[in-house]
Amino acid sequence: MTDTLREADAIFQGGGVRALALAGALLGFADHDRLPIERWVNVAGTSAGAILAAYLATGHTPRELEAALRRIPFERMRDHGPGGPLAGGAWNLARRRGLARGEYFRRWLDDELGGATFASVRNEENTRDKTSDPYRLRLIASDITQRRMLVLPADLDRYRVPGSGRPIDIDALRIADAVRMSMSIPFVFEPVVLESETGQRCLIVDGSLLSNFPVWLLDVDRPVRRPTFGFRLLGGRYGGRLERFARSVGWPVALGIDLFRTAAEAWDTRLTSQSTIVRTCAVAAPDIAVTNFSLTHLDQEQLIASGRTAARSFLDDFQVGGYVNTFGRRLEAAEPAGTG
Numbered sequence: 001m002t003d004t005l006r007e008a009d010a011i012f013q014g015g016g017v018r019a020l021a022l023a024g025a026l027l028g029f030a031d032h033d034r035l036p037i038e039r040w041v042n043v044a045g046t047s048a049g050a051i052l053a054a055y056l057a058t059g060h061t062p063r064e065l066e067a068a069l070r071r072i073p074f075e076r077m078r079d080h081g082p083g084g085p086l087a088g089g090a091w092n093l094a095r096r097r098g099l100a101r102g103e104y105f106r107r108w109l110d111d112e113l114g115g116a117t118f119a120s121v122r123n124e125e126n127t128r129d130k131t132s133d134p135y136r137l138r139l140i141a142s143d144i145t146q147r148r149m150l151v152l153p154a155d156l157d158r159y160r161v162p163g164s165g166r167p168i169d170i171d172a173l174r175i176a177d178a179v180r181m182s183m184s185i186p187f188v189f190e191p192v193v194l195e196s197e198t199g200q201r202c203l204i205v206d207g208s209l210l211s212n213f214p215v216w217l218l219d220v221d222r223p224v225r226r227p228t229f230g231f232r233l234l235g236g237r238y239g240g241r242l243e244r245f246a247r248s249v250g251w252p253v254a255l256g257i258d259l260f261r262t263a264a265e266a267w268d269t270r271l272t273s274q275s276t277i278v279r280t281c282a283v284a285a286p287d288i289a290v291t292n293f294s295l296t297h298l299d300q301e302q303l304i305a306s307g308r309t310a311a312r313s314f315l316d317d318f319q320v321g322g323y324v325n326t327f328g329r330r331l332e333a334a335e336p337a338g339t340g
Contacts, residue, residue, distance in 0.1 A: 005227065005320065007039040010056070011215045013232040014047025014183070014208040016290030020069045020300055021283045022052055022231045024307020026062035029229075029281075031308075032315045041226065042123065044138040044217045046207040049231075050182040051109065054175050057121045057137035058113050068112055070300055075293055077105050097203070098190030102180060105189075110176035118153050118178070119171035140207030140214050141181040146196065149210040151217070152178045159194040159202065168194075182207045188291060215276050221327040228325065230280035235287075278322055283310040 012022055029037040045053035055065040077100065123136040139152040150156075153170045156178075160167055181192045184205045191203040215230040286302045288295070295303075323331050 005035050005037060007041055008037050008226050009042040009218050009228040010040050010044070010053070011213070011217060011228060011230045012043070012045035012049030012052045013213040013230070014045070014049045014206070015233040015285065016048050016185075017292055017295055018233055018285045018288055018290060018303060019048035019052055020066075020295075020303040021233060021285055021307040021310075022049070023062065023066045023069050024304035025231055025281050025283050025311040026052075026056075026307070027066060027304070028308040028311025029315065030062050032312065035315050035318065035320075037229075042136045042138075042218050042228075044140075044214065045182070046140040046212050046214060047183045047185070050139040050179045050207070052231075053137055053139065054109070054113060054179050058116045058175065066304065073108070077102075077108075077293055098184070098187060100189050102184065102189035105183075106176050106180040109179055110174055113175055116175050117171060118173050118175060121175070122171075137175065138217055139178050139182040140211050140217075141178075141184075142205050142207055142209040143194075143202050144191075144205055144209070145200065145202040150181075150204070150207070152181065156194075158197055160197070162193055162195050162201070164195075167197075181205075185291070215280065216326045219325040219327055219329075221329065223332040224323075224325060224329045225332060227279060227320075227323050227331060230276065232280055232282055233285040234282050235285050276326075278318075278324060281310055281314040283307050 010026075012019070015022070026040075029035075040056045043053040043056045045051070051069075052065060055068060056062075060068070118135055118137070121135050121137045123134060133151075133154055135153060138154075141150040141152055142148070143150055148155075153173060156168045156170055156173065158167075177192075181204045183189070184191050186205050186209070191205045194202050194204055196202050213230065213232050215228070218228045284306055286299070286306060288299055288303065292299075320331060
């Protein structure tokens with residue numbers, strides 16, 4: 001096939017506020033001289049990566065995504081309630097298992113997405129192919145009650161909204177509600193509560209607990225029409241001041257933090273293979289903590305610039321003929337842009 005691309009699929013790693021660096025990488029892809037990616041078709045992500053995927057799936061461009069992430073009112077995301085982070089946060093943590101409610105974020109994102117539901121991201125291409133997921137957007141979450149990794153929205157048909165008595169209507173589900181499930185960082189945001197088919201109360205938390213970089217999620221064991229690129233972060237810090245404070249409480253809390261981070265990172269690292277490496281744009285994250293909700297303008301510029309640099313370096317070296325997915329499938333002959 002010719003060494004040219006115009007559309008692709010994408011997987012986005014979680015990374016808290018540092019997701020702005022991945023938005024910078026998307027800008028770098030769009031502006032590349034040799035391989036500019038103009039359209040992202042199927043998209044998926046975990047935690048903060050779910051925000052990026054949701055924006056692209058609902059028809060927004062990388063530049064619109066960058067602008068949205070720059071204007072996120074991060075400080076207001078910490079909706080601790082009366083009493084602020086100490087009194088209010090402690091009260092929420094004791095009653096709701098999270099320092100912040102996460103409701104401000106959900107409402108904010110729903111407004112940004114125009115109230116979009118999963119019906120708006122149905123993929124007719126995949127619907128005709130009965131072996132594929134019918135939605136162009138897929139997100140990872142964790143059911144810690146039933147010990148399951150969830151791929152949203154497909155796995156939600158086995159749950160109910162508490163008290164409703166009927167399965168969740170996936171087409172009618174707001175995309176912002178699913179993103180809220182995927183980015184429920186344990187102890188930082190309260191878990192989302194759903195009911196199982198048997199009426200069991202299930203706690204849904206951050207997808208990064210089980211797979212922070214599910215680069216395999218969109219792979220198929222059949223001819224590949226377009227590549228799937230992974231976007232992940234390297235380096236940086238996890239919790240910043242919040243983590244340092246938590247670790248100061250004592251070794252049981254420190255052990256819990258280390259258990260969570262091991263669960264979030266070890267499996268994806270173990271599964272890293274040649275098929276992952278050849279299609280992953282790795283972005284060096286500046287020394288900014290995942291939960292640093294006080295980003296300065298300089299912080300934002302550093303994150304964007306780091307992403308752009310990583311994208312340019314990756315695409316300069318990328319060879320279409322060297323692409324391979326986890327099933328060993330390579331790209332079939334190129335088709336005219338816009339046919340996918």
